[in-house]
Amino acid sequence: MGKKEINRLVLDAAEAYSENPETAEEFLISEGIDIDGYVERGLNDLKSMDSKPKRKLTKSQSFFRRVVLAARIADAHHDERTFGIVKFQKLLFLCEHVCSMMFYTKYTKQAAGPMDNRFIHAVKTEFERQGWFKVQKENKQRSSKVVFIPLEGINGYRPYYERYYGDTDEAISHVIETFRQWRTEDIELVATIYSCVEEIQSEGEEVTEESVVKRVYDWHKEKEKFNEDKIIRFLKWMSETGIYPVPGYYK
Amino acid sequence: MNSAAPHSFEILSDYDCISNPDVFSGLLKVLMAFAYRLIGDDTVRLERARHELAYDFAMEAIKRHLENPGKFNSERNPDLVKYLKYYIVRQLITNYKGSKGQRQEIAKPDFNPDEVNAVNSYLDRYDIHDSIDLKQTLEDIQSVISDDPPLLELFEFRYLKEYSRGETIIQLGITQGEYNNRIRRLDTVFKRVIKSQT
Numbered sequence: 001m002g003k004k005e006i007n008r009l010v011l012d013a014a015e016a017y018s019e020n021p022e023t024a025e026e027f028l029i030s031e032g033i034d035i036d037g038y039v040e041r042g043l044n045d046l047k048s049m050d051s052k053p054k055r056k057l058t059k060s061q062s063f064f065r066r067v068v069l070a071a072r073i074a075d076a077h078h079d080e081r082t083f084g085i086v087k088f089q090k091l092l093f094l095c096e097h098v099c100s101m102m103f104y105t106k107y108t109k110q111a112a113g114p115m116d117n118r119f120i121h122a123v124k125t126e127f128e129r130q131g132w133f134k135v136q137k138e139n140k141q142r143s144s145k146v147v148f149i150p151l152e153g154i155n156g157y158r159p160y161y162e163r164y165y166g167d168t169d170e171a172i173s174h175v176i177e178t179f180r181q182w183r184t185e186d187i188e189l190v191a192t193i194y195s196c197v198e199e200i201q202s203e204g205e206e207v208t209e210e211s212v213v214k215r216v217y218d219w220h221k222e223k224e225k226f227n228e229d230k231i232i233r234f235l236k237w238m239s240e241t242g243i244y245p246v247p248g249y250y251k
Numbered sequence: 252m253n254s255a256a257p258h259s260f261e262i263l264s265d266y267d268c269i270s271n272p273d274v275f276s277g278l279l280k281v282l283m284a285f286a287y288r289l290i291g292d293d294t295v296r297l298e299r300a301r302h303e304l305a306y307d308f309a310m311e312a313i314k315r316h317l318e319n320p321g322k323f324n325s326e327r328n329p330d331l332v333k334y335l336k337y338y339i340v341r342q343l344i345t346n347y348k349g350s351k352g353q354r355q356e357i358a359k360p361d362f363n364p365d366e367v368n369a370v371n372s373y374l375d376r377y378d379i380h381d382s383i384d385l386k387q388t389l390e391d392i393q394s395v396i397s398d399d400p401p402l403l404e405l406f407e408f409r410y411l412k413e414y415s416r417g418e419t420i421i422q423l424g425i426t427q428g429e430y431n432n433r434i435r436r437l438d439t440v441f442k443r444v445i446k447s448q449t
Contacts, residue, residue, distance in 0.1 A: 003385050005389055005410040005411075006385050006388065006389070006441075008409070008410060009410060009437065009438070009441060010288065010289065010438075010441075011289070012409070012416070012434045012438075013288050013434055013435065013437070013438035013441070014284070014285045014286075014287075014288035014289045015285070015336075015431070015434075016430075016431035016432075016434035016435045016438070017284045017285070017287075017288050017435060017438075018260075018280075018281045018282070018284040018285035018288075018336065019258055019259055019260065019281075019428075019431045020258060020259060020260040020277075020281065021260055021276070021277035021278075021280045021281055023284070023431070023435075024280040024281045024283065024284035024285075025280050025284075027284045027287075027288075027435075028280065028283060028284055028287065028302075031287065031302070033283075033287075033302045035280055035283070038279065038283065038302075038306050039275075039276045039279055039280070041306070042275065042279045042306070042309075042310055042313075043272055043275060043276075045310055045314075046270065046275065046313070049314055049317065098342070100315065100319070100322060100339070100342075102319055102321075102322065171342075171343075201324075201327045201328070202324065202326075202327055241345065242341055242342050242344075242345030243345075245338075
């Protein structure tokens with residue numbers, strides 16, 4: 001007892017204060033906030049936003065931005081013992097989804113969770129072409145692992161990263177750091193749950209522990225390696241931490 | 252906007268209306284109040300004033316939606332206000348807090364199977380204030396409201412028996428407006444208890 005209940009109480013309070021503009025205004029004024037001033041400022045900000053031209057990314061622009069994001073992930077994790085191709089994919093998926101990035105993607109359901117196969121193959125080539133990383137398979141006694149070896153031009157991605165992700169760096173770094181020491185299998189489960197919740201919601205169904213567990217098991221036979229208790233525990237953690245695709249709680 | 256539910260502010264259709272000054276004004280107030288409470292309370296140390304942060308988060312949510320309206324799926328949940336609150340504002344705050352000196356708090360969900368480790372959620376600020384004992388806080392709240400039956404029964408259903416908001420409302424036989432009233436009163440008690448501990 002403690003953190004979970006307090007978390008819930010604060011979220012309930014936030015919801016109660018913001019029930020409607022009247023309760024919100026009353027609350028903000030009681031906190032000594034000049035809300036009318038903020039409304040005026042907001043309207044001005046909105047006007048200046050309207051005057052800025054908006055541009056939709058082309059597929060090649062989208063691809064290159066994803067490569068840059070992938071480089072940031074590989075740069076942060078390449079030294080980690082747990083980092084391989086699966087963890088790399090899952091981190092990319094989570095960064096793109098948690099940070100609401102609008103890219104051209106083709107994620108499909110694979111044994112190890114959501115995967116954009118075409119991009120993963122293309123990014124390896126692009127990393128080498130840019131001189132940022134060499135991606136190669138390393139054979140060990142009983143297994144093999146894909147490693148990301150930084151090349152001389154590794155820092156070349158950084159100016160692009162600054163330009164594309166300067167505003168969202170905090171959110172991206174948060175995802176990258178959250179999962180730094182996680183085992184591949186666990187981040188695989190997080191990405192799978194994330195995708196299942198999105199799927200349930202897109203079908204207009206209610207997200208419940210039962211519905212998520214069912215989706216995870218239906219995802220692929222491989223998911224039987226996760227017991228129900230673990231799936232529910234991860235789902236709760238995701239909901240509490242906000243690494244979760246929805247409005248609100250699940251029930 | 253929906254007039255069927257007089258207490259809650261919802262935008263269920265005509266989603267372009269948020270640029271209308273009247274709608275925008277209401278939306279900004281609602282999002283700012285939501286963000287302001289989620290950011291924390293007086294015990295939280297922040298780099299900028301809370302109201303400035305609340306404004307930034309509220310405006311960022313509105314801007315993100317205006318830039319990418321396709322991201323909002325009205326078939327999934329038709330209420331744009333809920334989407335902005337829970338999908339964008341809450342996420343922005345979680346990310347902000349997670350990235351500001353709390354990384355050392357991050358652990359895996361199965362780190363301790365006996366509890367949900369909301370370790371990098373916004374409330375972990377309280378963990379940083381070691382002086383605050385969360386279990387004690389809940390006990391103190393319970394003690395303060397022990398002679399206030401409406402609050403006590405709400406507290407027990409919602410936080411001890413873990414009923415959902417809807418289930419609690421049904422159990423208590425109250426309206427959503429009354430539920431929110433009680434929550435606001437409970438939050439006042441909560442803030443007072445927290446303040447007394449720091």
